[in-house]
Amino acid sequence: MPDDTRHASRVTRHDTLSPITHHSSRIPYFPGCALKDQARAFERSAQLAMQALGWELFELPRWNCCGTVYSLASDDLMRHLGPVRNLVRAQELGEGRLVALCAMCYNTLARSSRFVEADPERLRRINAFMDEEPDYRGGVEVVHLLQLLRDEVGYGEIEAKVARSLEGVRVAPYYGCMLLRPREVGIDDPDSPEVMEELLSSLGAEPVEFPQRAECCGAYQAVSRPEIARGRVQEIVSSARRAGAELIATSCPLCQFNLETHQNVTHHSSPIAVVYFTQLLALALGVPGDQLGFELLRLDPRPVLSKKELV
């Protein structure tokens, strides 16, 4: 079929398919289900922060669930319909990029995008199944907000726009798995990431280095084997505590949930609040603290922030 050969040439990335985003500072974002429900504070603070930086994140129209857990089976094409359909939505807008906020959504979308682009036959079969949609041609780049902040906004620009320095706040940046692994979609070096540390430093905060920052939080084991998540979280949080952290920052609603709910609180250790990095970003950029959804978190970070007179 002539169609097949056309697909084959189209999905080769990095030659003819450079990003075609229309407005450099207006960019579609993929919220994901958690940000509309359990992690509203993340979406709200991200939008306010980007606004303060002069960028507009607009919600991808008609998006669906990212697919949640990336399927590792090479022939399980059904699991790629969700993510690829989202890429079609971005393509329909004529956008070459899609920003993800949730680390899990980022991971699934970015991997699925690579998966279908790596093999024209896979993409052809997925497009044939989605016969009610325009074909996905490949080439939509999935980026995480942290990448956008680092590579396009720039730490210098962020630092210049800080209205309320987070000076003296010791924050443990927690990466977990989804931002860094596998290496092909990692937004930074999986062994020694620095993007969150750099961002926190540009806000005036003091990033706390701790060895467990890229360990798994237990993820969905929290549902069926909560003791696994509990064990992981207790190691992670005590590692952050020993390093002197007052807050933990994350970009994953599932990590956030696990870290909040599985902390081991004893009489000699008070809980450490777990915030989204966008909440700290927006706060430093001058967005009033009462707009950032701190009250939606299970552990309140405001006692720490109010000690520094930030809220």
Next chain:
Amino acid sequence: MPEIMDRIKEANQAVTTGLDDSTIKHWVTVYIMGKGYRVPADITIMQAMEYAGYRFVRGAGCRAGFCGACATVYRTAGDWRLKTALACQTRVEDGMYLVQIPFTPAEKPTYDLEKEPPDGTTLLKYFPEVARCVACNTCTKACPQDLEMMDAIQAALRGDLEEVTELSFDCIQCGLCAMRCPAEITHYHVTQLARRLYGRTLSVPQHVLDRVAEIEAGKYEDEFQRLMSMSREELEELYRTEQREKGGLKSRDASRVTRNGQGEG
């Protein structure tokens, strides 16, 4: 177009009034559960099945495209796709393979609406399988109402009750989505719960509150008692008189409505 309408009328006459088959000009062959029947062209699937001698005890209802009882699965000659429709709303085609779905054995949990928070957690509590949606869009393709059912399920997954309500408002609960879903979601029950939860959170408009106050104050009590004390004949006469005054029914139609008023489903 008038010619087509005449043909439809002509074809329908055979079924509705029992005219002699010799007056039917156009015929098609359909296969009902594998067996071939020659039926007048241009009639609906439901009429064709009755013409072939089937009598519906399930799988038929309002016959007007509203009740969702007559879900049908079929194929047409030369097309590999399994198609879905309402039997009362879809005309037969030559070479159609037909089967009626009398009932969808979907799980239907019971819940106390007053006790559940109006958000996504309630939907996932009663219908956790919503999280199994892989966005294949098979439900949307199956929907005889042309609803964007996958989008509605996706909105349910993220707890957007308003969006679910908007997208699923015209659902007639035929169950075809649930029968086709690879994730075994019962879309029509999920969206119904979402609509109920959403409806509960809406503020009640003033005109409704006013009317309820009138009813409670007894404004309609006398009229109600008068109707309740009438005989069937008096009620029928009253109905005819009032309809005639409104110009809604001609006298000939009024008696027919009374006779068939029970519906056929």
